[in-house]
Amino acid sequence: MSSAIVFTEYGGPEVLRLVDAEPPAPAAGQVRIRVHAAGLQPADSLLRSGRFRTFMPARFPQRVGNELAGVVEAVGPDVDGWQIGAAVLGPAAAPGAHAEYALADAAQLVAKPADLPWSQAGALSASGQTAATCLFDLGIGEGGGNGEGVGKNIGEGDTVLIHGAAGGVGSMAVQIAAARGARVIGTASERNHEFLRDLGAVPVVYGPGLAERVRQALGAAAGSTPVDxxxxxxxxxxALSASVELVADRSRIGTVAAAADVERYGIRRLSTRRSAEQLRSLVALTEAGRLKVSVQQTFTLEQAVEAYKELDGGHVRGKLVFVMP
Ligand SMILES: NC(=O)c1ccc[n+]([C@@H]2O[C@H](COP(=O)([O-])OP(=O)(O)OC[C@H]3O[C@@H](n4cnc5c(N)ncnc54)[C@H](OP(=O)(O)O)[C@@H]3O)[C@@H](O)[C@H]2O)c1
Incomplete structure (x- = not known):
């Protein structure tokens, strides 16, 4: 038997339970992973709360967790390239990474570098792939997974504004955009400004008057559109109204957090795409010292309720991660 976090009714973090469960059996194309670390993301809470129920209904007892790092422990039929004992990172095949054992699609995994700490490896794939995909779709960088995107790559001296820059997705987007040569402005509360500077962004406080503060930070004229x-x-x-004030081309404004507002603002609804190719390029950035997964706090599986309360508070700096002994 093994431990897994599940919920059997929709609700707040308190509906989560750590239960004994059979390790899942890998289907064709899958491997079973002994999980060493697994990041949390808001989507895990949306599944648990029931807000995802129309397009992704829970199947009780429902497991949670979308990203992991660990060691291949069993290999299903038709799997090429991975053997028992391989250290890997990537997405779980279905929610279930917050457990001692989880399934993953072999084709979505990449090798974990030996010197990348488990806690960082287990928290890279979901937020990292969202940041990379969305920046690509806004014309920044390479490796957008399936190659879609507007294809107007940004270069040295171009300027990108990232709202929510201290969070899981934002903190990785800041670093990826900076690594691609962009000048980055990031919004966060004051307490995260030193953190943003360390990541490579010019920090600006969010809230009313944001557009003017961004122009001031850039030394731009009142009423100008200095952000690309x-x-x-x-x-x-x-965030959305400042974006349309500051960026002339609305096809280069996108959101992953306000799908209901995209038509009103005439901006793009962005979403993640996953590919091992894209994830490998993120791992390469970590190896080059250009991308660091900032881990605010680690938790054991026994601390699931506490971990999810922290996530649901909406002010995580970087990532929260479950680590398994
Ligand atoms: N569609 C997709 O494919 C997809 C994929 C991944 C994520 N998402 C969505 O993307 C959003 C962000 O995800 P995440 O993992 O980055 O979340 P997260 O890590 O929980 O974000 C927390 C961050 O939000 C910042 N924040 C809170 N209120 C803010 C405000 N008014 N203005 C600017 N920043 C603010 C906080 O900074 P302070 O503490 O400084 O306030 C904190 O650092 C979520 O809505 C998530 O569901 C969508």
Whole structure:
């Protein structure tokens, strides 16, 4: 038997339970992983709370967790390239990474570098692939998975605004955009400004008056549009209205957090795409020292309720991660 976090009814973090469960059996194309670390993301809470129920209904007892790092422990039929004992990272095949054992699609996994700490490896794939995909779709960088995107790559001296820059997606987007040569403005509360500077962004406080503060930070004239692209992970009206004031081309404004507002603002609804190719390029950035997964706090599986309460508070700096002994 092994431990897994599950919920058997929709609700707040308190509906989560750590239960004994059979390790899942890998189907064709899958491997079973002994999980060493697994990041949390808001989507895990949306599944648990029932807000995802129309397009992704829970199947009780429902497991949670979308990203992991661990060691291949069993290999299903038709799997090429992975053998028992391989250290890997990537997405879980279905929610279930917050457990001692989880399944993953072999084709989505990449090798974990030996010197990348488990806690960082287990928290890279979901937020990292969202950041990379969305920046690509806004014309920044390479490796957008299936190759879609507007194809207007940003270069040295171009400027990108990232809303929610201290969060899981935002903190990786800041670093990826900076690594691609962009000048990055990031929004966060004051307490995260030193953190943003360390990541490579010019920090600006969010809230009313944001557009003017961004212009001041850039030394730009009142009423000007000095930002080339804006990526919103915060989903607030302040973020979206500042974006349309600051960016002339609305096809280069996108959100992952305010799907209901995209038509009103005439901006793009962005979403993640996963590919091992894209994930490998993120791992390469970590190896080059250009991308660091900032881990605010680690938790054991026994601390699931505490971990999810922290996530649901909406002010995580970087990532929260379950680590398994
Ligand atoms: N569609 C997709 O494919 C997809 C994929 C991944 C994520 N998402 C969505 O993207 C959003 C962000 O995800 P995440 O993992 O980055 O979340 P997260 O890590 O929980 O974000 C927390 C961050 O949000 C910041 N924040 C809170 N209120 C803010 C505001 N009004 N303005 C700017 N920043 C604010 C906080 O900074 P302070 O503490 O400084 O306030 C904190 O650092 C979520 O809505 C998530 O569901 C969508």
């Amino acid at each position: 692209a804006a990526f919103d992970t915060a989903g607030t009206d302040d």
